Amino acid sequence: GDSVTQMEGPVTLSEEAFLTINCTYTATGYPSLFWYVQYPGEGLQLLLKATKADDKGSNKGFEATYRKETTSFHLEKGSVQVSDSAVYFCALSDRDTGGFKTIFGAGTRLFVKA
Amino acid sequence: EAQVTQNPRYLITVTGKKLTVTCSQNMNHEYMSWYRQDPGLGLRQIYYSMNVEVTDKGDVPEGYKVSRKEKRNFPLILESPSPNQTSLYFCASSPPPGQGTDTQYFGPGTRLTVL
Numbered sequence: 037g038d039s040v041t042q043m044e045g046p047v048t049l050s051e052e053a054f055l056t057i058n059c060t061y062t063a064t065g066y067p068s069l070f071w072y073v074q075y076p077g078e079g080l081q082l083l084l085k086a087t088k089a090d091d092k093g094s095n096k097g098f099e100a101t102y103r104k105e106t107t108s109f110h111l112e113k114g115s116v117q118v119s120d121s122a123v124y125f126c127a128l129s130d131r132d133t134g135g136f137k138t139i140f141g142a143g144t145r146l147f148v149k150a
Numbered sequence: 151e152a153q154v155t156q157n158p159r160y161l162i163t164v165t166g167k168k169l170t171v172t173c174s175q176n177m178n179h180e181y182m183s184w185y186r187q188d189p190g191l192g193l194r195q196i197y198y199s200m201n202v203e204v205t206d207k208g209d210v211p212e213g214y215k216v217s218r219k220e221k222r223n224f225p226l227i228l229e230s231p232s233p234n235q236t237s238l239y240f241c242a243s244s245p246p247p248g249q250g251t252d253t254q255y256f257g258p259g260t261r262l263t264v265l
Contacts, residue, residue, distance in 0.1 A: 068252045072172075079154070079240055079256035080193075086253075125192060129252035138254065140193040142252075 038063045042126045042141035048118055050149050057111040057144045059100075059126035068107040069093075069102050069130040074123040074143070083111075083124070121148045152177045154257035156241050162263045163231055171260050172225045173241030181244040182224040183208070183254070184216065186237040193240065199224055231264040238262075 043058040061069065068087045072080040084093030089104035098113045109126060128143040154175045163169055175182065183198040185208075195208030199218040213235055215227040224243075228235060238261050242254040 070253075072256075077258075078244075079258045080254075081256070082253050085253065137198075138195070138252070142190055142192040150242075 038067065038128060038130060038139050040126050040128055040139050040141040042124075042144055044142070045123075045145040046147055048147045048149065051118055052115045053148075055111070055113040055116045055120070055146070057124055057126075057146070059109045059141060061107050061109065061112065061126075061128050063107075063128055063130065065130055067130055069100070070129065070138075071098070071100055071109070071111050072125045072127060072140075074084060074125065074131040076094075076122070080125060116148045117147070118148045118150050119145055152255075154241055154243055154255055156239075156260050158159045158260060159258065160261050162265065164265050165232055166230050169228050169231060169262075170264070171228075171239060173224045173226065173239075173257060174222050175224075175241075175243040175255070176222065177243060177245070177255065178221065179243035179255070180221070180246045182218070183242045184214070184224070184246075185240045185242065186210065187240060187259075188237050196226070196239075204220075225228040231262075233264050236262060236264050 039062045041060050069085040070085045073083045074080045084095040086093040086102035090099045100109050100111045123143045123145045125143045130137045157172045180201045184196040185193040187193050194210045196214050197216040199205045241257040244254050
């Protein structure tokens with residue numbers, strides 16, 4: 037079945053450092069790919085998404101590119117801030133089910149130090 | 151304000167005592183879903199509903215029930231809770247097909263402890 041694997045955390049960075057969180061997936065169809073973010077004590081929020089190969093999703097300085105050849109969707113940000121401290125989830129949505137089936141990775145916790 | 155609400159936010163109960171966690175959305179979304187979040191496992195889907203009176207099992211449905219009598223509400227029922235159902239639960243909803251069905255909007259979560 038479909039699956040998502042993301043790098044284990046926690047990831048600890050200093051403010052203004054470069055961030056990469058790796059995500060790879062396996063899917064039989066042509067999924068949409070997502071990054072969701074969960075701030076402390078809150079539910080998940082969509083950070084960005086990409087619906088087809090070579091698409092780049094971007095939001096709030098974060099970017100991720102849908103790489104079909106490497107089945108990856110790595111999250112990057114050039115300069116992190118303390119306010120980016122959160123848990124980040126990579127996910128895929130199976131279009132064959134009309135987008136109703138979403139598979140999440142285990143999550144990566146990011147700590148950013150001032 | 152467009153939102154998904156869940157109640158209660160925190161609940162401590164004992165084994166075998168039936169409980170219901172409510173979920174409501176005000177965005178007229180057709181699709182709703184319940185997840186549980188456990189350390190190291192991410193979010194796992196319990197049940198989902200594609201519309202009123204249409205529900206289906208997710209990956210971990212054992213020990214849970216749901217109903218969808220109205221479009222806005224999707225309660226999660228634990229008929230006889232057990233300690234292995236101690237978890238953080240999230241409800242989510244999505245717009246109809248053609249309007250970004252694959253993007254989900256999450257509630258704030260319900261932290262359940264079963265003693």
